[in-house]
Amino acid sequence: MFDRIDPRSPTPLYEQIAGRIRVAVAAGELTEGHHLPSVRQLAATLRVNPATVVQAYRELEREGFVELKHGAGTFVRGISEERKKGERIRGAAELVQEMLSEAARLGVDGQDLRTALDRELGSVSHE
Amino acid sequence: MFDRIDPRSPTPLYEQIAGRIRVAVAAGELTEGHHLPSVRQLAATLRVNPATVVQAYRELEREGFVELKHGAGTFVRGISEERKKGERIRGAAELVQEMLSEAARLGVDGQDLRTALDRELGSVSHE
DNA sequence: CCTACTGTATCAGAACAATAATACACTTGG
DNA sequence: CCAAGTGTATTATTGTTCTGATACAGTAGG
Numbered sequence: 001m002f003d004r005i006d007p008r009s010p011t012p013l014y015e016q017i018a019g020r021i022r023v024a025v026a027a028g029e030l031t032e033g034h035h036l037p038s039v040r041q042l043a044a045t046l047r048v049n050p051a052t053v054v055q056a057y058r059e060l061e062r063e064g065f066v067e068l069k070h071g072a073g074t075f076v077r078g079i080s081e082e083r084k085k086g087e088r089i090r091g092a093a094e095l096v097q098e099m100l101s102e103a104a105r106l107g108v109d110g111q112d113l114r115t116a117l118d119r120e121l122g123s124v125s126h127e
Numbered sequence: 128m129f130d131r132i133d134p135r136s137p138t139p140l141y142e143q144i145a146g147r148i149r150v151a152v153a154a155g156e157l158t159e160g161h162h163l164p165s166v167r168q169l170a171a172t173l174r175v176n177p178a179t180v181v182q183a184y185r186e187l188e189r190e191g192f193v194e195l196k197h198g199a200g201t202f203v204r205g206i207s208e209e210r211k212k213g214e215r216i217r218g219a220a221e222l223v224q225e226m227l228s229e230a231a232r233l234g235v236d237g238q239d240l241r242t243a244l245d246r247e248l249g250s251v252s253h254e
Numbered sequence: 255c256c257t258a259c260t261g262t263a264t265c266a267g268a269a270c271a272a273t274a275a276t277a278c279a280c281t282t283g284g
Numbered sequence: 285c286c287a288a289g290t291g292t293a294t295t296a297t298t299g300t301t302c303t304g305a306t307a308c309a310g311t312a313g314g
Contacts, residue, residue: 010142010271012301023224026231028238038260049303054261063232071260071311092230092239096247099226103219107154110248112219117244120223121237137300139271165290176273181291197291198280 001029005046013048017056025065025076027121032078036066039074128156132173140175144183146221152192152206153214159205163193166201 001024005016024030036042039057043050057074060066068074103113128151132143151157163169166184170177184201187193195201230240 007302010139012137014301015137019224019228022228022231026227026235026237026240028236039262040260051304052302055301057261065231068261069311070262070309073260073311088235088239089243091233092235092243093246095226095230095233095235096240096243099222100247103222106150106218106222107156108150108215108219108222110244112215113223114244114248116216116219116223117237117241119220120227121241134272141271166292167290178274179272182271184291195291196281198289199282200290 002042002046005048007048013046013052014055014059017042017046017048017053018059021056021060022063022065023120029122030076032076034076036074036076129169129173132175140173140179141182141186144169144173144175144180145186146218148183148187149190149192149214150218152203153211153218155211157203159203161203163201163203 002017002020004020005013007013009016011019021030021036030036036057037045039050039053042048043053046053057066057068061068064077066074067077099113100110103109129144129147132140132147134140136143138146148157148163157163163184164172166177166180169175170180173180184193184195188195191204192206193201194204226240227237230236
């Protein structure tokens with residue numbers, strides 16, 4: 001899951017880490033209650049300073065994605081279950097339309113987006 | 128073309144600027160020989176320091192996208208179709224990741240997005 | 255209980271990002 | 285030609301990112 005951290009990228013490390021976790025949550029890879037690696041553990045895995053992982057976790061906490069429990073660990077929080085299926089689908093359509101209009105502005109076509117989405121979701125269940 | 132530079136984004140300004148131009152070239156919006164805005168001009172438009180624009184242009188020069196001519200200006204260089212394709216795919220991946228992050232905040236999962244994207248593309252893409 | 259694990263909090267320093275103000279050097283058009 | 289516009293370069297200053305080291309404080313399992 002953290003195979004795309006790149007120290008040479010202009011995007012800050014803490015942002016790359018937070019980004020991967022956000023996407024994993026949206027993809028359903030991480031669900032409520034999931035115990036994330038400890039600060040020191042993830043820092044060691046990524047060969048990064050613990051403070052950098054803390055910064056990523058804190059950002060995710062501000063955004064409501066995770067909960068940091070002192071002494072216990074960091075856990076994925078439940079996502080607004082009040083959103084029922086119909087509403088979710090409407091929300092999804094809006095998000096997709098926003099992305100499509102932005103893509104059109106940039107000249108990126110729908111098939112490229114489709115390929116990229118499948119890649120992010122680790123698609124095996126869809127053709 | 129440069130209407131969405133965000134000073135608060137964790138992505139450096141010079142990288143946002145370079146990214147815009149890269150995608151525009153890959154999309155064919157900017158073609159070989161196109162005269163880009165001058166350093167001072169673009170800096171004024173974006174309300175950014177000229178040195179920041181220079182940094183973006185220099186990065187694009189290293190990557191072969193543009194040529195800086197002392198006293199004359201900055202011009203788009205010819206890019207192979209393969210390379211353009213690669214850049215479009217990279218741009219698509221970024222857009223998708225942004226969408227996934229936003230989706231996670233709203234509680235929309237990846238499958239909903241895939242369904243919604245299929246629906247949007249289905250109504251437009253068979254020709 | 256108590257040890258090992260967790261997150262929390264400092265501090266100092268290096269490297270990078272961005273700004274501001276100036277000055278220099280090259281190219282082009284009138 | 286030469287003035288206006290171009291990229292190039294320098295210096296100084298501020299803030300962010302990332303590291304390293306160190307210490308403190310809460311939690312849970314044996």
